[in-house]
Amino acid sequence: MEPHACIAHWTMRDGEPSVTLYDSTQGVHVVRKTLAPLLDLRPEQLRVVAPHVGGGFGSKGAPHAHDVLALLAAQRAGGRPVKLALTRQQMFSLVGYRTPTIQRLRLGADQGGHLVALAHDVVEQTSTVKEFAEQTAVTSRKMYASPNRHTSHRLAALDVPVPFWMRAPGECPGTFAAEVAMDELAVACKLDPIELRIRNEPEVDPETGNPWSSRRLIECLRVGAERFGWHPRDPRPAKYLAGNWFIGTGVAAATYPGMAMEGNTARISHTGQGHYTVQIGAADIGTGTWTALAQIAADALGCDVAAIDLQIGDTDLPQASVAGGSSGITSWGSAIVAAAKQFRREHGDHPHIGVTATAEAPQNPDTEKFTVQSFGAHFVEAHVNRDTGEIRVPRMLGVFSVGRAINARTLRSQLIGGMTMGLSMALHEESVRDSRFGHVVTQDLASYHISAHADVPHVEAIWLDEVEEHLNPMGSRGAGEIGIVGAAAAVVNAIHHATGVRVRELPVTLDKVLPGLP
16 A cells, blocks of 8 residues: 655746645645645645545545655755655554544343433543544434434543544444444344344434435345345354354444535536546545546536546646545535536537636535435354354445445445455454553554455445435435445454354454353
């Protein structure tokens, strides 16, 4: 994976000093907005370029110290460009990490398994250097119906590096705790965990009272159960044994908000013979932005994708929001559709060469009237060796409700990528911190373990056929983060079903499982 890296080059531009920063970033305009004042520059004196980015996952959603250092070094380099790339070890301290949490869940239900009380209290680690907080318990406000609900967030400031965004910040760890707690409640109520979730389905958003733009979680659960072969299933743990391997299955639900960022503008120019240049300062961090936005532009203009020359990742292009919060395609695509409509209004279906139209994504009043969320259901089969405690996950299935698929290949890649990261979170990833100095000691890929191909022999992601009517003109919702939300909980729930051992601290390692095996 590409580390955080940049190249800074000072030159004269229009008779005054200017600098170009080639950066590995999720948002060129946010980098310019942040760094230009630090250098006492007007925005137009700092150009940020990032057409291709080798992964971001949140930590590249804002500039960091290495960008400033490279710019200052280049200022003193006599016109020569300066390149700075962080080592893998430096990344563990300098560009953020998912904040650790301590979570307490309290669930109360009647004899039929209907929730009557839900409390989710969270303590999050932050830094004495800079405060950072996440919305860890917010998902619990919306996921299930309960007449009595309480959530709280508190921060514990430590002398450690500053946490930062990491794929589904807040929703991912919060849903892990909540969905494991729901599994425990299902066991206590002697209910199938799918049935428990169905019985607690809210008709409207429990937090705001707004209607859902679309909520098809029950369908995700039922479609997934049939495809996975959930039934028949003995709910009692440690009842399936094949040779030396305990076998169990687990399920977890997932949700992530559908978001649209403000301030996105696109420009479209006709270059002749029905070909168009489409410009917006968006970012592709490996998510398929190049492909999806070209498709959206072609559809809006009524031409072939091959007729679109898409230009992104440059502050010389129109304003665009950061690639984050699963909001990119919604935010940038809405601007492109608006620009295409403006272009046709101004220039018709047979435009002259060189004509241009620019438009900003319009405000969407529906986002205040409806709660827009993506939903999903994860199904996992886990095998646990009765002698060694070794854990294997031979198959994972995710069923998702994410609106229209702009591009099926990129959508599938996003979903299975998130699911794989959820498995990695559940079984492998652990930041071991030196309690004396506050630094992570597992700071390379030799000691910080992540899932490899052998760990994920079969990961399947499918989605419901639908159109989101209240978020954007394309009918889509974000899919970059829903895949990781709930995945770790499904793994842990499957391990419990296989062994009867309930693990509440990640990752699930041999020493946490082996002592409790029957």
